[in-house]
Each structure stands twice: as structure tokens, then as C-alpha cells.
Amino acid sequence: MRFKLPSNISPQLGENLLKPILNSGDLTRARQLFDKIPEPNLHSWTNLISAYTKQGLPNEAINLYSLFRKKNDIHLPPDRILLLSVIKACAAFADLTKAKEIHEDAVTYRFVSDLNVGNALINMYGKCKFCEGAQSVFDGLPFKDVISWTSLLSSYVNSGFFREGLVTFREMGLNGLRPNAVTVSSILPACSELKWFNSGRQIHGYVVKDGVGENAFVTSALVDMYASCSCLKEAQLVFDHMLVRDIVSWNVILSAYFLNGESEMALSLFDEMRTQEVTLNYDSWNTAIGGCVQNGENTQALELLIQMQIKGLKPNHITITSVLPACSNLESLRKGKEIHAYIFRNKTFSDMTTTTALVYMYAKCGELEISSQIFNMMPRKDAIAWNTMIISNSMHGKGDEALLLFKNMIISGVKPNSVTFTGVLSGCSHSRLVDEGIQVFHSMRDYFIEPDADHYSSLVDLLSRAGQLEEAYEHIQKMPMKATAGAWGALLGGCRVYKNVDLARIAAKNLFEIEPDNPGNYVLLSNIFVAGKLWGEASKYRKIMEEKGMSKPPGCSWIQVKNKVYTFAVGDKSNEQSDEITKFLNDIRYKVRLAGYFPNTDFVLQDLDQEEKEEVLCNHSEKLAVAFGLLNLNGESSIRVFKNLRICGDCHNFIKFTAKVVGIQIIVRDSLRFHHFKEGLCSCRDFW
């Protein structure tokens, strides 16, 4: 019921009127009333600010505090409680600029030495991942309690400074303070991250011996710690002995099995959980779905997503973020688009993590354009978002774009990390941007990032692909760490393209030492000898393969049409439209010949006559999949084919001409990258 407000509300009356409305949770009405109080008292300000934070609107809380400062200036200084409520809002908002402002106010009004205010400030800086701030507030406290120490070490742990967190934990003990249950459950994740089994076990010992007061938080953290240290048995043991088990404990043991690659065990545990008394929560489903994806069980993950919905649970943004990589891995554009539509309908779109997963999904499924569009719309981009877009462009052979993104990333003030450079370098490598790549490599120092083996391998790849094989070899020799298979493999790959048998022998020798059982290396070397007409040596390595019982996985290509994936092997006749495919390819073969295509039978390694060789070429899985895609266009103007191995050189040429003849864009993703065929050209500019 509405009633008419008195025209001039006294501060006390305002407070009394505001309270019941706030208790009812109607913030809009509370604000309307608040705005009618000419001079709200401190309680009213505090109560409204707290209410905003509680309802998940910390930015409103902070804005209200700014209004308070503007209106009251010197006449009404904030008290301790008002400051505490604003500090809490800043912690929830996690914005460093605002955090520093409120810290200054705490100094101005002489509350920084207050234990509660100090503790709240430490926590706030921790939430902003500004550990220097947390530490300096901590240092300034004349008296520190368990909460001060716990808040400080949590700041370190949550900001990724696990060692510093553990140092703080030890110092705390040396200063005579006893860690409690919260302290222990805050520090254990540091042991999990660092996989420091000994520290973790010591803390476990302390928990048992000193009776920290076991609760679900502590035991769950212990289970997670043991699981992270690959001690599944100990994890199970702690779980079995738990006195208090809540749903989180179950979720933690579930994730323990996934973490250790035991997805079968995990899934049967999940089934058990579903039949038990425990009520599954979002985290249970998200853990199961995410666990499946992490273990390569992508189809199972998508299945669980459906089951979750049947149970009446609406996937939340974490579910969606966890399941999107399954679409990326399966390259299922169809399913990915379905999930995108779901995101759109449910307005969880603004979440940066989800959007990043979406950007990557589109790129992996061949839709770089959509990927870029979504990326450009992101209001905030962190290093992972930028890296995702850089890697996506590199994957699609757009090195110049990757470089541009890298520059923009720097301009926008986001710090590149080691992954950024891996992405940019591989982009340069695929686009033959040699000088640019070398420059990027050397610029790593400017960002205080030490090149790792992958960066060196990228550099070797960059030079090898550009034909600078000697330089590439020199760089391998100059590597500060032992050269990896990636580096030697890159050199060997370059030797195949530029027909350098001598360096190939050296590269292969080293490669075989590191990876004696990788059939791909033997095939590659053998093919280099074939190209050099060194038949004897070529067959020697084929024989070694046979003796070792190794075989390269057979080439296959697949394409998604409507909701189904169709797979093709070489010379595959099992498809129901097989006859049409053959007829279509014969027809196309005639047309592309007229357009200037000539079959390159160098890619046929068997000893056959010319006509037979052409026949073999025409049976390659990628050609079959492309033909099938073109026969089942359903009005699309592009098709996407995926191949498990590298695309064959003749197929590459054939598909270029085919794209021109049929006027359709053909996108082929091979084991290394994407090729966009359009109007007789490929995005890789024949450089792969």
C-alpha cells in the first residue's frame, strides 16, 4: 500500500522508513524513498550501500558513496561502518582505481590502523589482485589477527602468487598465530597449484594433530590437494573418512578422478551420485561436463548437457563455458551455433570467459569472420581473449592480422604473456613473415618473457618454411635448452619442401632419438628420399617402420552436413552417394583441366603409370569429402572439410580450381591449419 510521504522527512524518520523497504528487498522503492530524504543520516547511507552490494550491484553501491562524498564533503565524515560497507562493495567490484580511492579515504579519516577496516582493505586489494596494496595495508597494522594473516595469504593465492602465499603461511606460524579452518582451506589450493605434496601433507598433519576443527571446506581442499598431486588414493581416503560431507565434497572427489585422467571411474561415480541422496547442484554438472571435455570425452560432455536440461537445470554461464570447447574439439559448428543461440537468448553473453570460448569455437570450426565479429564486440578483453584471437588468425594463416592484433593488444595496455608470442610467431611462420617474426622473437625481452623451447621451435619453423634451412639449423644449435622434437620436426619439414637431403638426415637422426616411435617422422624422411630419387634409403626407412610395427594413421576427411558428420577414407565407396561423388569428380576433373589444373603425380608414391596415378589422386579423402559437400550444399555458399593429416599438394591445387569453377568457398582444415579456397586462390598463398 502506498501512502503519502511527509514533505520534509527528518533523518531519523528517513532511516526508520527505509529499513522495512530494504528488508523487503525492493531496491528501486528504497532508492526512491532515499532520494526524498533531504539529509539522510549515516545509517541510511550505509544501509542502502550495503543493500546494493548484497544484491550484486556493487557499482551502484560505489556510485552512491561518491554521491555521499559530494553532498557531505566536510560536514558529515564517514564513520567506520560506512567505510567498511564501501570497502566490501569495492572488493566485490574488484576495480583497483576505486579501491585506491577508498583506501585514501580510510587514511584521511584515520581508520587504516583499525583492525577491521585494515582486514577489509587487505581483502579488497586481494580481490583486485593487487598484492602490493594488501601487503602494505597489512604492514601498517599495529595489531594483526588470524583474519589479517588469512586475508593476506588469500590475496597471494588468489592472485597466483602461490609461493608468496605459503611464505606468509609459514611466517604466520613463526609469529605465534594458529591457523584456523579458513586459513587452512585458503592455503591448501596453493599446494594444489604448485603440486607441492610435502607441504600439503604437512598441513594435513597439522589439521589432524591440532584439531583445526574439521569442516567440509578443509576436507574438500585436502581432497583437491591430494588429487592435484596425483595421489588419487590419498584423496579417496580423506573423502572416505570425512565426518561432514556436503555436495561440494562429492564434487571435489568427482573432479579428482577427472583430474587424474580416470574419466570412466569419474562417470560411474557421477552415476552413483545421481542415485544417492545427495542433490546434485550446478557445480556437480559443470564438473562432470568440464571433466569430460578435459579428458577428450567431447560427445559425452554434450550428452550430459542434454541430460542436465532434462533434469530441469538450466545451463549457467559456467556450464556453457565448459562445454563450448567440446564443440571446438569436435569442430561441430552446428552444436556450437546452437549453444551460441542459447547464450544469446539468456543474455549471459557479456561474460568475458564465455565469449572467449565462443570466439575460439567459431575459429576452430572454420568461421574466422564470425569469430572476429564477436571479438570486436567484447567490451573488455584480457590477455586470454587477445591470445585467442591471435591464435585463431594464425591458425587460419593470417599472420599479418595476428601481428596487427598483437600491436593493438599492446596499445590497449594488456600485457602479453608467453602464449601470446607462441601465437604471433606461428602466425608469422604460416605467412612467411620472416623479418617480422624474428623481430617479435627478439622483442620478448622487452616484456620480460624468457623464450621457452616452443618459442625457439617456432623460430626454427619460421626460418625452415621460408627456406632458410642453414639459419634454422644454427638456431637449433644455439638454443639454451635441449632442442625439442618440435624444433627438429620443423627443420625436417623444411627439408622436405626445399629438398635438402643432407640436413634432413641430421634432423631425422636427432628426431628419432627423441621420438623413436613416431611413424610420421619416418614417413616424412622416406618421402624426402623419394623426392631426391634415393629409392634405396627411402625403402630402408619404410622397412624400419615395418619392423617396428609402426604405421601412420590412414588419412581421412570429414564434413558436417545438417546434423551428421560424414567421414571419408582414401577410395572410400561406403557413402550412400558414392556413385554421385565419382560422377561429380569426373565432371569437375574435366572442368578444372579446362581452367588450367594439371594433376601433380609427384604426390603418388606408389610405382604406377601416369593414368593409374591420376586415378589414385582422384580418390583422396579430401577430394571425396569436398565433392560430397558440394553435392549437399542446401543453399550454403561455403563448405568446411576437415582432414586428420596434412592436405595433399595435388588436392590443394585441385580444390583451388574447383572453388573457382563452382563459385563456392571451400574451407579445409588439415592437421596444421586452415585453408580458405576462393575464386581460384588459397588463403595460404600456396605456402604451407
Place this chain on the structure above:
DNA sequence: GTAGGGTTAG
């Protein structure tokens, strides 16, 4: 009105 249990890139 001060501390603790998830998700995205290689």
C-alpha cells in the same frame, strides 16, 4: 559491517 570451495587461450 573484516578471511575459504567453479569456467576461457597454447
